[in-house]
Amino acid sequence: MKKDKQRKHERIDSLNLLNYTGFDKNGEKTLQGMGRTLNVSQGGILLETHLPFTQDCHISLTIGLEDEMIDIEGKVVYSREGENRKYESGIEFFEINEDCMRILNKYIVAFREQKDGYE
Numbered sequence: 001m002k003k004d005k006q007r008k009h010e011r012i013d014s015l016n017l018l019n020y021t022g023f024d025k026n027g028e029k030t031l032q033g034m035g036r037t038l039n040v041s042q043g044g045i046l047l048e049t050h051l052p053f054t055q056d057c058h059i060s061l062t063i064g065l066e067d068e069m070i071d072i073e074g075k076v077v078y079s080r081e082g083e084n085r086k087y088e089s090g091i092e093f094f095e096i097n098e099d100c101m102r103i104l105n106k107y108i109v110a111f112r113e114q115k116d117g118y119e
Helices: 098-118
Strands: 017-023 029-040 044-049 058-065 068-081 087-095
Touching: 017 044, 029 098, 044 058, 044 068, 058 098, 068 098
Parallel strands: none
Antiparallel strands: 017 029, 017 058, 029 044, 044 087, 058 068, 068 087
């Protein structure tokens, strides 16, 4: 079975800039920077950064989706070295308010419709 079929939410390819702040298990800030999304779903994102994250690191994200900004909290479920000495990290959302979820869903639907129009 393909891994994509095991996912709870459909992933949509997406390139969006974001700010992130990472925290250790004691709530101490460990890193901060900018990255970009590689894909996004209702449950998480694949994030590309210049720095690696440790597994289970808590992340606070501010993502620009078109002309709107959303703040989302999540945790790192994996981090691996990607291309060009950058890192790819899977982030699972664990705290997202209703307004941010509405914006995220609107964005996912728009990209799905655009993708379906090209097929």
